[in-house]
Amino acid sequence: MKKDAKILIVDDSAFMRSVLKNILTNAGYTNFEEAADGKEGLQKIESVNPELVLLDLIMPEMLGIDVIKQIKNKYKILVISAVGQEKVIEEAKSLGALGYIVKPFDNNKVVEEVAKILG
Amino acid sequence: MELNREILQKAATLGSAEASASFSKLSSEKVIISVSEVDFVPSARLSETISLFEDLHPTVAYSQVISGIEGVSVLAMSREDALNFIDLLNKNPIGSTGVLMDIDRSAIKETLNIISNSFLNSLAKKAESQIFLSDPHLITTASLKEIFHKLMRSKEEVIVFRTVMEVAEHQIRAELYLMFEKGLADVVKEISK
Numbered sequence: 557m558k559k560d561a562k563i564l565i566v567d568d569s570a571f572m573r574s575v576l577k578n579i580l581t582n583a584g585y586t587n588f589e590e591a592a593d594g595k596e597g598l599q600k601i602e603s604v605n606p607e608l609v610l611l612d613l614i615m616p617e618m619l620g621i622d623v624i625k626q627i628k629n630k631y632k633i634l635v636i637s638a639v640g641q642e643k644v645i646e647e648a649k650s651l652g653a654l655g656y657i658v659k660p661f662d663n664n665k666v667v668e669e670v671a672k673i674l675g
Numbered sequence: 676m677e678l679n680r681e682i683l684q685k686a687a688t689l690g691s692a693e694a695s696a697s698f699s700k701l702s703s704e705k706v707i708i709s710v711s712e713v714d715f716v717p718s719a720r721l722s723e724t725i726s727l728f729e730d731l732h733p734t735v736a737y738s739q740v741i742s743g744i745e746g747v748s749v750l751a752m753s754r755e756d757a758l759n760f761i762d763l764l765n766k767n768p769i770g771s772t773g774v775l776m777d778i779d780r781s782a783i784k785e786t787l788n789i790i791s792n793s794f795l796n797s798l799a800k801k802a803e804s805q806i807f808l809s810d811p812h813l814i815t816t817a818s819l820k821e822i823f824h825k826l827m828r829s830k831e832e833v834i835v836f837r838t839v840m841e842v843a844e845h846q847i848r849a850e851l852y853l854m855f856e857k858g859l860a861d862v863v864k865e866i867s868k
Contacts, residue, residue, distance in 0.1 A: 568810050569781050569782075569784065569785040569788070570777065570778055570781040571778055571779075571781035571782035571784075571785050572781075572785050574778065614788070614807065614808065614809065614810055615810055616810050638788050638789045638792035638793070639792055639796070639807065640792065640793075640796040641795075641796055641799045641800070641805050641806075642800065643805055644805065658796070659697075659788075659789045659792075660697050660700040660701050660789050660793075
């Protein structure tokens, strides 16, 4: 399992970025980048070339769903959002998200999904 | 109107249960729902519905509905309860936090985001409709009253879902309000089908 894989956390909540980083650090992951909104997230995806993007959906500047549309399956995406409405989950997955976790989540679920995607 | 009220009360009960389950998960504590109600409130009296406005320095987080129906979501806690809630989130002894730092303010906003979406996810599932909220903000009660005035001034009445939750062991109380224009009643009618 690639514990040094570069993981980009895109969430407008500094608290949530910190929570996700702590969960994954405790699971042994070491390489993180952060972005505080969709636009910054898109810029960082292109500049840091992450192996996995943890992506919130409702953010200022650019919605997560638009970020997914822009990057068109070129990157691995795990959506982590408080929005748990079925049509949104289906849309995110149909556009290329490899997983979808609804907040609030179990820490183990995050670790499991990340491990599954990174292999 | 009575049929609408009955259907909306069912929606309120389901939504409050989901919101309190999320609040419980976030705080890692047992949470009880002391109030789960819905009412049609004249828009001019909206600010009176938030009882925590009586507190001199409440912590108020706010989001706006950004799809279809007009509305807002508000989480209100007394200053002391907000500080104690941060201690629970950080797994610190109650009373450890004296001032809300930036990361704590972010945590309060994210709490509104999560619990109000839990309520809306339940509502949307039953109504086969989509309702989204904007990213949350912390605001003063004066700003919130102004927002109510601007947003709802053209509305005769507003549907107000009110959920009061308490972390039983520590008596931390949070009030969640979801307020919508009356068009919501048509959407949640589908719950009964």
